[in-house]
Amino acid sequence: MAQQRVERRLTAILAADVAGYSRLMGMDEAGTARRLRDHLAAIRPIVARHDGRIVKTTGDGVLIEFPSVVAAVECAIKVQKLMARRNAKLIAEQRVLYRIGINLGEVLVEGDDILGDGVNIAARLEGIAEPGGICLSRSAYEQVKSKIDTQYADMGEQRLKNIADPLQVFRINVGLAATASAPPTLPLPDRPSIVVLPFMNLSDDPEHAYFADGVTEDLTTALSRLRWLFVIARNSAFVYKDKAVDVRTIARDLGVRYALEGSVRTAGQRIRITGQLIDGETAKHIWAEKYDRQLHDIFTVQDEITENIVAAIEPHLYAQEGYRAARQPPESVDVWGLVVRAIDLINKFGRKHNEEAQRLLRRAIEIDPNYARAHATLSWAIWWATLYYYVEDRAEGYRQSALHAQKALRLDQSEPWAHMMVGLNLSTSGQHQRALAEHQAALNLNPSFALAHMAYGWALLRAGRFDDAIAETAKALRMSPLDSFSGLYTTIHGLALLAARRFAEALPYVRASVVADAEFAGHYNALISCCGHLGLIEEAAEFTARRNKVGPPLRVSVLRNNLRGFAHCEVFAEGLIKAGIPE
Known part of the structure; x- marks a missing residue:
């Protein structure tokens, strides 16, 4: 029987993908998908004019074949310049930047595909x-x-993943017009830095994914307690869950040196956890280990992994660092699992998710009434539901949140979440100095606790310490640049800048908060005030119309009443008046 002939040809290949795709999708999935479709529609005519053929598109990329390298490069340059013009009209959080690679090489032809x-x-x-x-x-x-x-x-010569021999690579300097829209690369912190990537669930039952999420959460918390280590927040790490992204790209996106990744497999009462510590610059493995244990030993394994990471990153600190997690674990893994699943639901937003999270947390407290983290997390869920008007009686909502926060603190003085939630509730009720003390206690226990830095910044803002609030909220944004609560983070940082009368600096942050959550009326208020101060009256009117579709009509008197006793109230109201908001 004659062997089927394999078709080969020499061709110019252009591969392009979107830089920071996971970050963009994590911040605004629907909006990013829509913009990508629009950009691709604008790019197609350029490809056609250069006799290119789009072989295939993926969620964030495109593969194109050209009859010559000259055509491929000319097309690439025009595409990048077009993207620069399109991005110039967008705020930073909405900009799409393509990275392009071009090669002349032999390919295998299979129908319309090339391999x-x-x-x-x-x-x-x-x-x-x-x-x-x-x-x-x-x-x-x-x-x-x-x-x-x-x-x-x-x-020079570059070693490329899964390519046997080093290749000499050349870069085209397209010019400032094409690259001016690129977000600045986050600099490495002045101390060792790490992200704990979401551990993979390798169990037969997909419902056991919460075990893997819980291990990720606990390891992040344990490492965050180390003062000499900069740790990216859990919410930014989870943007990469179930996504095949090169660890060097993740390290570059987040501005860290190291990444910890691993997997969890459960079978009956047995659990296997693997962990690998990877250098984010070279992708080399620094440390790897496998643990086969009983399910109830899961907390001990997490401590051992933490110790091994400490020893691998900073050997000279290994002997002197108190790296054992200062926590009081729950009575059972079942309780821990309920809390882990609740945290995931809270981070997904929405009334139904929040209600289910509260149900799981109340169940956890029924099983183990003395588990401080369950009470603190329930306090957070109730506080968030109250802020977002998921509850009708807001005074009662904040009261319930405060009760669970105080209970958590009585149970465990070393729980950072308890101190943070006591502080948040004190700040909400206008007890600023007591609130500041609680937030400082939370950060003393967990210096890399991004949400606690943001809560501390919020308390500083309300207490009138605007410059300190700006510094603290900037720390939170650096520790969690891709946070699922990004709307809250950018709003508070923008408010601090607004309160300090740095209106032009505040504008991109308050705009970003609306991009992150366009359904929450509160985010629009700061943007409208900022536009008023800057004389952007038409833009303020547009955002007011959008805001009033998702919330009750904005009135200056209502805002003054809500912010009564808070230091930034008058500058906020002043901007609304300039924007034409009625009293």
């Missing part, structure tokens, strides 16, 4: 390109170096 090393190299080149940039293989560069008048930079 092989030629395609793989283009994809890897795209992975090392800067956002808004273009990288070429040497084979592609040789075809265009004397034919396209642009600036090329030799990046």
Whole structure:
């Protein structure tokens, strides 16, 4: 029988993907998907004019074939310049930046698809390109170096993932027009830094995913207690859950040196946990271990993993650091699982998710009334539901939140969540100095607790210490740049800048809060006030109309009443008056 002939051809391959795709989707999934469709529609005519063929598109990428490298590079440059113009009209949180890799190589042809090393190299080149940039293989560069008048930079030999031999790579300097929209790369902190990525659930039952989430949560908390270690918050890490993203890209997006990843498998009363500590710059494994234990030993295993990470990152601190987690674990793994699942639901937002979270937490408290974290988390769920008007009697909502926070603190003085929630409720009731003391206690126990930094900033804002509030909320944003509560984070940071009369600096943050959660009327208030101070009256009117569709009509007198006794009340109201909001 004759062997079927395999079709091969030499072609120019362009691979492109969206930089920070997971972050964009985590902040605004529907809006990002819509903008990507619009951008691709604008790019298609450019591809056609250069005789390109779109082979396939993925959620965040596109593969295109060209008859020549010259056509591919000319198309890429025009695409990047088009994207720069389109991005200039958007706020930073909405900008889409493509990274492009171009290779000249042989491909296998299967119907309309193309496969092989030629395609793989283009994809890897795209992975090392800067956002808004273009990288070429040497084979592609040789075809265009004397034919396209642009600036090329030799990046030297690069080792690309799953490509056997190093490849010489060249970068095209498209110009400031194409790259000005790129978000600034987060600098590495001045101390060791790490993100605990969501552990994979390898159990047969997908319902056991909460075990993996719980291990991730607990390891993040344990590492956050170490003062010499900068730890990215849990909510930013969970943006990457179930997503195949290169660890170097994640480290670059979050501005950290190390990443911890792993997996959890449960079978009956047995559990297997694996962990790997990875260098975010080189993707090399620094430490790896596997633990086979009884299910009830899960907390001991988490402590052992924490110890091993400490020893691997800072060996000289291993002997002197009190790295054992200062926690009082629950009476059973079942209680722990209920709390873990509740936290996940709270982070998903929405009345139904919040109600289910409260149900799980009340069940956990029934089983173990002395588990402080359950009371503190219930306090947070109730506080959030009250803030978002999920409850009719807001005074009673805040009272219930305060009761559970105080109960948590009586049960465990070393629980940072308890101190934070006591502080939040004190600040809500206008007891600013007592609130500040509780927030400081929370941060003494957990220096990398991003939400506690934000809550502390909120209390400082209400107490009139605006510059301190700006500094504290900036820390929270750095520790959790992709947080599911990003609307809350950017609102409070923007409010602090607004209160300090730094209106132009405040504007992008209060805009971002509306992008993060366009259904919460409260986020619009700060944006409208800021627009009023800056004389952006038409924009203020547009946002007022949008705001009044999702909440009761905005009135200055209502806001003054709600913020009575808070230091930023008058500057807030002043901006609303300038924006034309009725008294």
